[in-house]
Amino acid sequence: MTQPRRIKVKGLATPDNVLVIGSVAYDSIVTPHETGERILGGSASYACLAASYFAPPHIVGVVGHDFRDRDRKKLAKRGIDLSGLQLDETGRTFAWRGRYHENYNRRDTEDLQLNVFERFQPRLTELQQAMPYVMLGNIRPDLQLAVLNQLTAPKFVLVDTIDIWIETQREKLSEVMRRSDLLVVNDSEAAKLTGQTNVIVAGQHLRQHGCRTVIIKKGEHGAVLFHEEGLFTLPAFPVTELRDPTGAGDSFAGALLGYLAAAGKTDFASLRQAMVYGTAVASLTVEAFSTDRLAKSGCTEIKNRRKELLKMTKA
Numbered sequence: 567m568t569q570p571r572r573i574k575v576k577g578l579a580t581p582d583n584v585l586v587i588g589s590v591a592y593d594s595i596v597t598p599h600e601t602g603e604r605i606l607g608g609s610a611s612y613a614c615l616a617a618s619y620f621a622p623p624h625i626v627g628v629v630g631h632d633f634r635d636r637d638r639k640k641l642a643k644r645g646i647d648l649s650g651l652q653l654d655e656t657g658r659t660f661a662w663r664g665r666y667h668e669n670y671n672r673r674d675t676e677d678l679q680l681n682v683f684e685r686f687q688p689r690l691t692e693l694q695q696a697m698p699y700v701m702l703g704n705i706r707p708d709l710q711l712a713v714l715n716q717l718t719a720p721k722f723v724l725v726d727t728i729d730i731w732i733e734t735q736r737e738k739l740s741e742v743m744r745r746s747d748l749l750v751v752n753d754s755e756a757a758k759l760t761g762q763t764n765v766i767v768a769g770q771h772l773r774q775h776g777c778r779t780v781i782i783k784k785g786e787h788g789a790v791l792f793h794e795e796g797l798f799t800l801p802a803f804p805v806t807e808l809r810d811p812t813g814a815g816d817s818f819a820g821a822l823l824g825y826l827a828a829a830g831k832t833d834f835a836s837l838r839q840a841m842v843y844g845t846a847v848a849s850l851t852v853e854a855f856s857t858d859r860l861a862k863s864g865c866t867e868i869k870n871r872r873k874e875l876l877k878m879t880k881a
């Protein structure tokens with residue numbers, strides 16, 4: 567497997583492994599200015615690419631007979647282990663169609679075809695079961711649970727979700743949240759989960775009734791971390807070339823977890839640092855359609871954005 571360049575962070579001599587379950591998708595995206603048809607997307611694709619700048623990611627998911635070789639290569643080129651990406655020849659790859667509105671802050675899901683995910687059963691190898699850093703990316707909560715049940719030595723489990731699973735698999739999702747270390751959701755999902763529209767109140771509520779530690783993302787307004795040691799807020803990186811916000815959340819979460827796996831620590835201070843890297847990586851994702859910008863970004867570019875963000879937030 568190719569060994570791609572990684573960002574050296576203070577921490578472990580060799581970064582720990584990151585296991586990611588989530589969707590690998592063909593997205594059709596409509597923005598007010600452009601459209602993209604059947605382009606590579608999915609929570610696991612974005613998260614693994616983002617994590618690959620810090621630690622070795624291992625993907626768990628499924629694709630169908632229509633999955634393109636060039637997309638497989640795109641993931642492999644960043645050193646992502648694809649041995650857990652099953653190929654189901656009997657069906658098509660998960661497909662999602664989303665439309666963004668004028669200010670890009672709101673999007674509607676216009677179509678969602680689970681396709682091969684409908685029959686997918688994650689089966690982890692012994693090596694995968696023992697992986698310490700795990701992202702339960704956005705996918706059906708029963709699949710997230712199936713992965714959680716197979717883990718033998720998790721150090722840190724991050725869970726992400728989306729409106730549809732809050733509406734249709736609430737109980738399973740609650741169990742996943744209770745058994746995870748960090749919940750990462752956006753403000754509308756947090757409101758849906760708690761019935762609270764105030765981000766601070768929703769975050770506190772989620773910590774008491776959901777997950778030990780919570781991050782609520784607020785799109786272009788940044789993110790808030792709710793931790794037992796306190797609260798931390800970070801603005802988004804000021805992007806002027808916004809083209810397609812798809813995958814920003816997954817990139818944020820993937821980079822965050824990748825950083826923790828490289829640092830070997832998950833305390834409050836490390837989480838704050840991880841958020842700065844997550845924010846820097848997410849800002850690159852949104853500057854192009856699909857995973858194009860993310861897959862091609864250099865470590866220097868990410869480090870520069872992190873530096874700028876630190877400078878910008880220092881009073």
Ligand code: AMP
Pocket residue numbers: 589591592593606607608609662678704705706728730811812813814815816817
């Ligand atoms: P984000 O913009 O970070 O929320 O991630 C968007 C990605 O999530 C897209 O590439 C979609 O393919 C994928 N996606 C959208 N809806 C779902 C869903 N219900 N389950 C799994 N993946 C999804």
